[in-house]
Amino acid sequence: MSESTNPNPQQGGKLTEEEKAAYVRSTRRFDLRRILGALFLLYGIIVLITGLVDPAADTKPTGGIAINLWTGIAMIIVGALFWVWDLAAPVPEEDIIGVLEREEEERAEGEGHIPGI
Amino acid sequence: MFAAAAESGIRLSLSWVDYVMIIVYFAVVIGIGFMARLRVRTSMDFFLSGRSMPAWITGLAFVSANLGATEILGMAANGAQIGMSTLHYYLIGAVPAMVFLGLVMMPFYYGSKVRSVPEFMLRRFGKAPHIVNAIAFAVSNVLIAGINLYAMAIVIEAMLGWPEWLAIIVSAGFVLVYITLGGLSSAIYNEVMQFFVIIAGLIPLTIVGLHRVGGWSGLTTAISKTQGAQQLSTWAGTAIGHTTNPIGANWLAIVLGLGFVLSFGYWTTNFTEVQRAFSAKNMSAARRTPLIAAFPKLFIPFIVVIPGLIAAAAVGNQFADKNSGLTYNDAIPKLIQMYLPNGVLGVAVTGLLASFMAGMAANVSSFNTVFTYDIWQRYIKRDKPDVHYLRVGRWVTIIGVLIGIATAFLAAQAQNIMTYMQTLFSFFNAPLFAVFILGLLWKRMTTQAALWSYLAGIAAPTAVWIAYLVNPKLFATGTAETLYGAIISFVTVIVLGVLISFVSKPKPVSELSGLVYGVGTIDLTKDNVATDTAWYRSPALLGTIALVLCVVLYLPFV
Numbered sequence: 001m002s003e004s005t006n007p008n009p010q011q012g013g014k015l016t017e018e019e020k021a022a023y024v025r026s027t028r029r030f031d032l033r034r035i036l037g038a039l040f041l042l043y044g045i046i047v048l049i050t051g052l053v054d055p056a057a058d059t060k061p062t063g064g065i066a067i068n069l070w071t072g073i074a075m076i077i078v079g080a081l082f083w084v085w086d087l088a089a090p091v092p093e094e095d096i097i098g099v100l101e102r103e104e105e106e107r108a109e110g111e112g113h114i115p116g117i
Numbered sequence: 118m119f120a121a122a123a124e125s126g127i128r129l130s131l132s133w134v135d136y137v138m139i140i141v142y143f144a145v146v147i148g149i150g151f152m153a154r155l156r157v158r159t160s161m162d163f164f165l166s167g168r169s170m171p172a173w174i175t176g177l178a179f180v181s182a183n184l185g186a187t188e189i190l191g192m193a194a195n196g197a198q199i200g201m202s203t204l205h206y207y208l209i210g211a212v213p214a215m216v217f218l219g220l221v222m223m224p225f226y227y228g229s230k231v232r233s234v235p236e237f238m239l240r241r242f243g244k245a246p247h248i249v250n251a252i253a254f255a256v257s258n259v260l261i262a263g264i265n266l267y268a269m270a271i272v273i274e275a276m277l278g279w280p281e282w283l284a285i286i287v288s289a290g291f292v293l294v295y296i297t298l299g300g301l302s303s304a305i306y307n308e309v310m311q312f313f314v315i316i317a318g319l320i321p322l323t324i325v326g327l328h329r330v331g332g333w334s335g336l337t338t339a340i341s342k343t344q345g346a347q348q349l350s351t352w353a354g355t356a357i358g359h360t361t362n363p364i365g366a367n368w369l370a371i372v373l374g375l376g377f378v379l380s381f382g383y384w385t386t387n388f389t390e391v392q393r394a395f396s397a398k399n400m401s402a403a404r405r406t407p408l409i410a411a412f413p414k415l416f417i418p419f420i421v422v423i424p425g426l427i428a429a430a431a432v433g434n435q436f437a438d439k440n441s442g443l444t445y446n447d448a449i450p451k452l453i454q455m456y457l458p459n460g461v462l463g464v465a466v467t468g469l470l471a472s473f474m475a476g477m478a479a480n481v482s483s484f485n486t487v488f489t490y491d492i493w494q495r496y497i498k499r500d501k502p503d504v505h506y507l508r509v510g511r512w513v514t515i516i517g518v519l520i521g522i523a524t525a526f527l528a529a530q531a532q533n534i535m536t537y538m539q540t541l542f543s544f545f546n547a548p549l550f551a552v553f554i555l556g557l558l559w560k561r562m563t564t565q566a567a568l569w570s571y572l573a574g575i576a577a578p579t580a581v582w583i584a585y586l587v588n589p590k591l592f593a594t595g596t597a598e599t600l601y602g603a604i605i606s607f608v609t610v611i612v613l614g615v616l617i618s619f620v621s622k623p624k625p626v627s628e629l630s631g632l633v634y635g636v637g638t639i640d641l642t643k644d645n646v647a648t649d650t651a652w653y654r655s656p657a658l659l660g661t662i663a664l665v666l667c668v669v670l671y672l673p674f675v
Contacts, residue, residue, distance in 0.1 A: 050460030057458050063325070078313075095171075110506055110507070
């Protein structure tokens with residue numbers, strides 16, 4: 001196992017630099033902010049198009065506000081902001097690696113032996 | 118006849134666009150479950166996300182775990198029924214309680230490395246009160262999960278036309294899959310997603326609703342004319358001896374009962390909530406969890422309670438009419454039906470469905486933790502390897518969901534039991550809070566005192582509630598009864614706790630370090646990382662701003 005670049009190494013503690021880098025990459029790829037950004041962009045586009053395709057249906061129940069247009073635009077902006085945030089402040093590497101290296105400690109804690117107390 | 122009834126209900130006409138959005142959302146939910154599954158290596162990963170979450174995620178999950186069906190529909194119903202007084206639940210209740218949790222209680226919880234709230238009971242007081250606490254929490258939580266499930270099924274049936282049994286099985290199935298896969302991480306990620314989606318649905322609803330009733334001035338005029346001006350104020354008519362406000366309680370009962378006892382009890386001792394903070398990556402993030410949650414909580418009433426008022430202004434006559442088939446709980450679904458076109462409609466419905474499911478998932482993910490760590494590991498199978506507890510956790514999740522489904526079908530048989538059960542369960546938090554507060558402040562408090570005062574604190578409000586059922590004239594409203602019941606419970610615990618402590622033997626002070634105020638020290642900064650020291654991340658500053666905002670937001674509605 002230790003020679004491979006398994007993104008989810010089973011042994012904490014003795015990791016190669018390569019394994020650590022792979023783990024960091026795979027963690028950041030699934031950052032919640034990216035998922036939220038994608039979801040909001042997709043929803044924003046769907047809602048915006050719905051509003052553009054049938055403007056009459058958009059304003060009829062709302063009493064004049066083109067709510068699909070406004071909501072669509074707002075959701076696209078929010079989605080983009082999630083991506084900007086993710087790019088500007090990625091999860092610190094030491095946080096990601098720290099989780100891996102604490103595995104033994106975590107196991108002990110799970111077994112009810114509280115470390116350090 | 119039937120067609121007319123359907124139109125006046127809350128049935129929505131979803132188009133394929135709306136269904137696409139719903140399907141995409143739940144595909145992402147399951148995807149997150151599988152993704153989180155890859156990261157679950159230990160039982161701590163499964164139950165507490167390996168204590169690795171950043172504060173913004175745990176903070177939003179903290180506020181979102183509470184944003185389930187009962188909260189969104191219930192608080193909008195309150196808005197429609199009792200008006201702006203509903204703000205008390207947020208501004209005198211939830212937010213001060215969150216600040217108290219972050220500033221005062223979290224250092225004891227997180228610093229003692231306990232894995233659940235019952236475990237804190239064990240460390241501070243010992244086995245007897247721990248068993249009572251763990252079992253009461255596990256049983257009540259799995260029942261609440263079932264009640265949430267049933268509440269959700271009724272709404273899904275009314276909105277989408279699915280039969281109740283199908284709604285129950287499908288929703289429970291989703292929760293089962295993603296919690297069994299990814300444990301608490303799945304639950305937390307979905308809570309954060311749900312938070313943003315429900316907001317993206319409720320903001321347009323509020324804007325359109327206000328527009329349709331003629332803006333803020335149109336709303337206040339309509340409410341004053343139909344329900345009366347008292348609906349627009351919060352503290353008017355709360356004088357002692359002359360209570361004319363819609364809650365039916367004076368200001369002291371509101372501050373002490375609703376604010377101090379019920380809300381502090383719920384937000385600081387309910388493990389379903391506190392668990393989110395336990396999963397934070399360090400002490401600083403754990404303390405900031407409820408403080409970050411306080412800020413969205415301050416503004417949620419404006420997209421939940423205000424729509425309630427809008428609904429009262431628009432269709433209040435139908436809520437009051439028993440034959441209309443519409444109840445106050447339908448306020449938000451009714452507005453969605455009337456005001457949102459396909460497109461935004463899909464976002465709003467997705468948000469509602471997600472919030473219903475997240476509420477149940479929060480119950481299940483805290484139930485499995487307490488059952489595995491506090492009951493199974495402590496009293497049934499000790500000293501097994503960690504992987505054993507991880508496996509038990511997954512099985513308990515499955516069993517918990519199945520019991521929840523069974524409870525949901527039971528609740529369906531006895532509808533009116535539901536509200537009473539919610540009331541009853543809220544009493545479990547009040548005595549627990551009293552025991553913890555006394556135990557945290559007073560090192561002399563003994564195990565015997567904790568056990569017996571806790572039991573008496575559960576029995577006392579139950580007796581008050583039964584008395585109210587027998588003689589409804591005792592209190593002005595059901596809400597007033599819960600406020601006084603909570604105060605009685607709190608006082609019972611404090612009085613009995615002090616008395617019994619004086620006639621029984623306290624734990625030696627050496628065992629109380631870090632568990633009682635002033636005994637030993639808790640290092641609040643030792644696991645800090647560089648970014649935790651930024652001035653705007655200071656817990657004291659965040660807490661102060663939140664409390665100031667509580668006062669400021671009351672001002673327009675005094």
